[in-house]
Amino acid sequence: MTESSTRLAAYLDQRRRLGEPGLVPAELEPGEILRLLRARAASGPAAVERAERARRRGRYDERPSGPARDGADTGKAVADASEAGRVGSADYDALRAAAMACTRCRLAEGRKTVVFSDGNPAARLMVVGEAPGAREDATGLPFVGQAGRLLDLMLASVALSRRDSVYICNVLKCRPPGNRNPQPDEIESCAPLLKRQIELVAPEVLLAVGSFAAQWLTTSRQALGKLRGKVYSYQGVPLVVTYHPAALLRNSGWSRLAWDDLQLLRQVMDGR
Ligand code: SF4
Structure with a gap:
C-alpha cells in the first residue's frame, strides 16, 4: 500500500470512528476505492491516459471559449457531429462544434451563446455544474460572477485552479x-x-457541484444533503459531490459541510 493510500485509509477509518457514517463512502467500500486508485495509478491504461493528457495539453493551451470557428471543415463537423449517434464518437473539436450548433432542445431558442467549458482539458479534475446563468450566457464561460469566484476560492483551498488543474x-x-x-x-x-465530454477529457476525479450534476452522475434521485460526503464511481472514475457555490452564497451554514467535501476530494486526489 502506498503512503497516500495509507493516508486515505486512515482518513476514512477516522471518519468512521468519529461516528460520521454519512462521510464514509457508501457506494464504494474504502478497500474498493483504494484498489481502484492503485489500479488506475499502476496500470497500462493510466499510462496511456497520461500520455493522452500530455498530447491534449499541447493542443489545448488556448482555453476553449466563444463561438465555433467559421469554415467549411468546421461546418461539416457540426453537421456530422450534431447527429446524436455521431456525438458518441466525435473528437474534442467536433464535439465542441456540435455543442455550439446544437438545437436539440428548447434552450437553443433563448440562448446568447453555448457554454461548453473552461479550464484545462488535460486536468486531473473535472468539475460538473448545473447550467449557465445570465453572466455565463453572456460570456460563454461557466462559473463566472460571484458564484464563480466562490468556486475558484473553494478550489484554491485545496490547491486547485481552473487555469491549470x-x-x-x-x-x-x-x-x-x-x-x-x-x-x-x-x-x-x-x-x-456531457457523456462524450467526460470520455474525451478522461479526468482522474470528478466533482459534481449542485444537485442536478450530482443526481445525473450518481443516477440517484436523493437530495444533495443525502448524497454528499461519499465517494461514488462514474464509469470507474471516483466522484465526489458537494453544494453548488450559488447555494452556499444563500446558505452560509453549509460552508462547513462543503469544506468537508473538499477535504474528501483532496484525499481522493492525493490517493493517486
Ligand atoms: S442545452 Fe443547448 S447544447 Fe444542450 S441539448 Fe439543449 S440546445 Fe443542445
Missing part, C-alpha cells in the same frame, strides 16, 4: 430562461454531449 463544464450547455431549474427532457437531450 481543473476542467469545468455544466450538465446543460445553454441557459434556462430566468435561471429556472433544468427540465428532465433538457438534461436528457444534453446528456450525450
